[in-house]
Amino acid sequence: MTTLAELTPGSRARIVAVAGADAISTRLMEMGLIEGETIEYLGPAPLGDPLEFRVCGYRLSLRQNEARRVQVEVP
Helix, strand or coil: CEEHHHCCCCCEEEEEEECCCCHHHHHHHHCCCCCCCEEEEEEECCCCCCEEEEECCEEEEECHHHHCCEEEECC
16 A cells, blocks of 8 residues: 555545554544545655645645555555
8 A cells, every 4th residue: 555655746646544543643634634535745845854745725744754654545
């Protein structure tokens, strides 16, 4: 399964699942990373971390270790 950390800049994907059952996973879902939502990878920060995404009409920055928790399906 592909994760958000594996996407290339400019690509879009559909969120399939958020791995884990801890506070970080819950927080990711509260920020709009829910099953079925479309997400676009805008690109990394100049030093490679964090990664910037567009989801639910706003921009979201995630660390790479957080992005690895979100499984996506690329059309």
